[in-house]
Amino acid sequence: MRCEASPKLPGISLLDPDHRLRGEVLNPEALAFVAELARTFQPRIQSLLEARLQVQARLDAGQDLDFLPETRTIREGDWTIAPMPADLLDRRVEITGPPERKMVINALNSGARCFMADFEDSCAPTWSRLLEGQKNLMEAVRRTLAFTDGATGRNYEIKKNPAVLMMRPRGLHLEERHLAVDGVVVPASLFDFGLYVHHNAKELVARGSGPYLYLPKLEHHEEAALWRDVFVHAEQALGLPLGTIRATVLIETLPAAFQMDEILFALKDHILGLNCGRWDYIFSFIKKRRMDPGAVLPDRGAVGMTQPFLRTYSQLLIQTCHRRGAMAMGGMAAQIPIKTDAEAHETAMAHVRQDKLREVKDGHDGTWVAHPGLVSLATEIFDAHMPGPNQLQVKGEIGIVTAEDLLRVPEGPRSEAGLRHNVRVGLQYLEAWLGGNGCVPIDHLMEDAATAEISRTQVWQWLHHRVRLEDGRSLDKALLAQIIVEEMAKLRAELGDSRFTGSCFAEARLLFESLCTEADLQDFLTIPAYGILLADELMARVS
Numbered sequence: 079m080r081c082e083a084s085p086k087l088p089g090i091s092l093l094d095p096d097h098r099l100r101g102e103v104l105n106p107e108a109l110a111f112v113a114e115l116a117r118t119f120q121p122r123i124q125s126l127l128e129a130r131l132q133v134q135a136r137l138d139a140g141q142d143l144d145f146l147p148e149t150r151t152i153r154e155g156d157w158t159i160a161p162m163p164a165d166l167l168d169r170r171v172e173i174t175g176p177p178e179r180k181m182v183i184n185a186l187n188s189g190a191r192c193f194m195a196d197f198e199d200s201c202a203p204t205w206s207r208l209l210e211g212q213k214n215l216m217e218a219v220r221r222t223l224a225f226t227d228g229a230t231g232r233n234y235e236i237k238k239n240p241a242v243l244m245m246r247p248r249g250l251h252l253e254e255r256h257l258a259v260d261g262v263v264v265p266a267s268l269f270d271f272g273l274y275v276h277h278n279a280k281e282l283v284a285r286g287s288g289p290y291l292y293l294p295k296l297e298h299h300e301e302a303a304l305w306r307d308v309f310v311h312a313e314q315a316l317g318l319p320l321g322t323i324r325a326t327v328l329i330e331t332l333p334a335a336f337q338m339d340e341i342l343f344a345l346k347d348h349i350l351g352l353n354c355g356r357w358d359y360i361f362s363f364i365k366k367r368r369m370d371p372g373a374v375l376p377d378r379g380a381v382g383m384t385q386p387f388l389r390t391y392s393q394l395l396i397q398t399c400h401r402r403g404a405m406a407m408g409g410m411a412a413q414i415p416i417k418t419d420a421e422a423h424e425t426a427m428a429h430v431r432q433d434k435l436r437e438v439k440d441g442h443d444g445t446w447v448a449h450p451g452l453v454s455l456a457t458e459i460f461d462a463h464m465p466g467p468n469q470l471q472v473k474g475e476i477g478i479v480t481a482e483d484l485l486r487v488p489e490g491p492r493s494e495a496g497l498r499h500n501v502r503v504g505l506q507y508l509e510a511w512l513g514g515n516g517c518v519p520i521d522h523l524m525e526d527a528a529t530a531e532i533s534r535t536q537v538w539q540w541l542h543h544r545v546r547l548e549d550g551r552s553l554d555k556a557l558l559a560q561i562i563v564e565e566m567a568k569l570r571a572e573l574g575d576s577r578f579t580g581s582c583f584a585e586a587r588l589l590f591e592s593l594c595t596e597a598d599l600q601d602f603l604t605i606p607a608y609g610i611l612l613a614d615e616l617m618a619r620v621s
Contacts, residue, residue: 086106087106087109087110087113089113089259089260089261090109090110090113090257090258090259091257091258091259091261092104092109092256092257093205093255093256093257093258094205094256097205097206097209099209099210099212099213102213102216103209103212103213103216103273103277104209104273107276108272108273108276108277109257111272111276111315112257112259112264112268112269112272112273112276113259113264114315115268115271115272115308115311115312116259116262116264116265116268116269117259117260118311119265119268119304119307119308119311120259120262120264120265120268122304123250123265123267123268123304126250126298126300126301126304127250127251129298129300130251130297130298133297133298133333134366137366137367137369138368138369140369140370142481142485143332143333143336143366143481143484143485144336144481145336145337145481146336146337146340149299149337149339149340152339152340152343153339153340155343157343157346157402158346158402158403159342159345159346159347159349159402159403159404160321160346160347160348160349161403162350162403162405163287163288163290163324163350164286165242165286165287165288166192166242166290166324166350166405167467167468168191168444168467168468169191169192169242169405169407169443169444169468170191170443170444170445170456170457170460170461170464170467170468171189171190171191171444171445171446171447171453171456171457171460172190172191172192172193172194172241172244172407172444172445172446172447173185173188173190173192173193173194173241173446173447173448173449173450173453174193174194174196174200174246174410174446174447174448175193175194175195175196175200175448175517176195176196176197176200176201176207176211176516176517177195177196177197177201177207177210177211177212177214177215177245178207178210178211178214179210179214179223179225180225180227180234182195182214182215182218182223183218183223183224183225183234183235183236184234184450185241185450186218186236186237186240186241186243187236187237187240187241188241188450188453189241189450189453189454189457190241190447190450190453190457191241191242191444192241192242192243192244192290192444193240193241193242193243193244194244194245194246194292195211195214195215195218195243195244195245195246196245196246196292196517197211197245197246197247197248197270198246198247198248198249198294198527199294199358199516199526199527199528200516200517200526200527201516201517202510202511202512202513202514202515202516202611203248203252203254203266203516203608203611204514204611204615205256205615207514208254208269208270212270212273212274212277215243215245215274215277215278216277216278218236218243219243219278219281219282219285220281221236221240223235223236224236242287242290243282243287243290244290244291244292244326245270245274245290245291245292246291246292246293246294247266247267247268247269247270247271247274247291247293247294248266248267248269248270248294249266249267249294249295249602250265250267250295250296250301250304251295251601251602251605252265252266252267252602252604252605252608253265253266253608254266254269254270255608255612257269268308271291271308271312272312274289275289275312275316275323276316279312279316279318279322279323280316280318283318283322288322288323288324289322289323289324290324290325290326290350291323291324291325291326292325292326292327292328292353293305293325293326293327293328294328294330294355294358295328295330295331295358296327296328296331296334296341297331297333297334298333298334298337299337299340299341299343299344300344302327302340302341302344302345303344303345305325305345305348306344306345306347306348309323309325309348320347321347321348323348324348324349324350325345325348325349325350326349326350326351326352326353326405326407327341327342327345327349327351327352327353328352328353328355328358329341329352329353329354329355329359329391329395330353330354330355330356330357330358330359330362330528331358331359331362331366332359332362332363332366332367332484333362333366335359335391335394335395335484336481336484338352338394338395338398338399339398339402342398342399342402342404346402349404350404350405351399351404351405351406351407351443352395352398352399352404352405352406352407353407353408353409353446354391354392354395354407354408354409354442355409355410355528356383356388356392356409356410357409357410357412357526357528357529357531357532358528358531359388359391360375360378360381360388360532361528361531361532361535363375363387364532364535364536364539365531365535365599365601367485368535368538368539368542368599371543372487373485373487374487374492374539374540374543374545375487375488375536375539376488376489376490376491376492376496377490377491377492377493377495377496377499378496378499378500378532378533378536379496379499380488380489380490380491380496381488381490383409383433383436384436385488386483386486386488387483387484387485387486387487387488388488390476390479390483390484390486391484392408392409392437392440392442393440393474393476394476394479394484396440396441396442396472396474397473397474397475397476399443400441400469400470400471400472400473400474401473403470405443405444405468405470406441406442406443406469406474407442407443407444407445407446408434408437408438408442408444408445408446409433409437409445409446410446410447410448411429411430411433411434411445411446411447411448411452411456412448412523412524412525412529413426413427413429413430413449413452413522413523413524414426414448414449414451414452414519414522414523414524415427415449415451415452416522422522426522427455430447430452430455430456431455431459434455434456434459434460435459435463438459438460438463438464438469439463440474441469441472441473441474442469443464443468443469443470444460444468445460448517448524449524491548492540492545492546492547492548493547493548493549494547494548494549494551494561497537497540497547497553497558497561498561498565499521499533500532500533500534500536500537501533501537501558501561501562501565501590502520502521502565502568502569503520503521503525503529503530503533504530504533504534504537504590504593504594505562505565505566505569505583505586505587505590506518506520506525506569506586507520507525507526507527507529507530507533508530508582508585508586508589508590508603508607509581509582509583509585509586510582511527511530511604511607511611512582512585512586512589512607512610512611512614513581513582514611527603527604530603531602531603534590534593534594534603535599537558537594538593538594538595538596538599540553541553541554541555541558541594541595542599555595558591558594558595559591562587562590562591566583566587569583570583582614585610585614589603589606589607589610592606593606
């Protein structure tokens with residue numbers, strides 16, 4: 079693998095320029111488009127990331143989050159966003175997943191109203207997966223995507239009236255190290271976004287739809303304003319009318335919960351709505367308050383959407399969105415069908431029913447599922463309680479929400495079982511991610527980077543604050559090391575020596591233990607994991 083400058087595109091250096099999809103996905107026009115985005119916006123992204131560090135430093139020093147006094151006029155103002163596109167007036171059930179060929183076809187055919195092709199939390203960003211994912215979406219937009227299962231001979235193709243396609247680029251904090259412009263690595267968010275809109279925006283518009291996105295991990299309304307300017311720049315470059323590119327923003331960081339109005343306002347010509355990214359939100363709650371001994375969370379299993387801080391956050395999102403004419407999307411059901419255990423399957427489905435019933439009765443306009451097998455269940459619940467296409471008329475008046483409401487720490491047990499669950503999920507997810515799979519079923523739940531982040535940050539938090547477990551023991555490095563050894567042994571026994579030996583568990587264990595025991599909490603596990611992924615990719619090509 080080597081880095082090669084393009085004589086036709088000065089300043090652009092491409093690592094591994096000989097990939098088979100270069101001519102289709104990485105053609106000169108597409109590369110030039112991405113390069114122009116990078117030249118224009120990379121310095122601003124870097125400045126925004128530095129601002130995040132400053133906010134975190136203030137939080138670590140004891141400052142609390144609160145609603146911004148300088149944007150009070152926006153929160154109290156009388157304004158609305160641009161009208162909804164016709165094909166997104168009804169979003170009652172959305173399905174998400176990585177942009178893999180079979181997954182894309184099954185999701186589009188699942189009966190969900192929308193499918194979000196995810197280049198972020200459920201996609202391990204190997205070079206081949208990224209380019210193949212872009213190619214898959216190009217074919218999906220044009221209805222030419224097909225797949226033949228080599229094992230069964232079954233053919234898959236997109237049926238009539240598929241789900242509306244959306245895509246989620248990677249977050250602002252990530253890089254795409256296979257591409258540099260003027261010696262600077264390109265932000266992964268601009269790489270993913272740029273390729274997608276360059277190849278598909280005009281085609282989508284011609285087919286009566288549009289380039290619809292989900293924006294992850296925003297922490298400040300200035301980051302939303304950045305995306306607004308990226309959208310306007312792209313629209314002008316592609317000859318598209320203002321507002322053609324539309325996005326839903328995931329409210330999945332604690333700071334963003336205090337700036338929902340401001341985020342909608344910054345993107346009001348391009349916004350579709352907000353989404354309760356519940357798993358990343360819990361992760362952010364831990365990360366942002368990591369130095370506060372009074373903010374230590376209980377077992378992950380005890381932190382559900384009925385906890386006051388999460389319920390307030392979701393109700394505030396509904397109230398804020400509907401006041402502005404924006405969609406309020408509910409969160410992800412991580413459960414998956416359990417074919418081997420009827421009783422366990424019904425228990426899991428009961429959790430989904432309860433979760434979706436709460437969302438629709440609260441006023442959400444739609445919800446997320448991770449598996450095609452849950453689409454009909456979620457649709458049935460929303461059909462029964464949402465007769466219209468959405469619930470924009472439900473204002474969800476919950477009164478004045480204070481910072482204390484959003485920062486209330488949930489109560490519950492801190493148990494050895496909860497600790498072992500976090501270790502088990504963290505090890506298995508990192509093993510899968512380092513092997514190129516960013517979305518993996520573990521213990522009948524679909525785990526992605528967001529849920530794995532909860533596991534490793536919670537272990538760090540408990541260890542850092544020497545949490546006393548229910549049995550009276552305080553968590554220290556020795557106890558954590560013992561539990562990791564024991565859980566690794568269990569996984570080896572369950573998987574068998576050959577599967578275990580040929581896996582990435584050794585790398586996963588080293589990374590997980592490092593993430594949990596370092597003095598400073600790593601912002602995102604995908605940053606160090608990406609370095610390992612690239613090193614493994616290089617070694618594979620050399621060998």
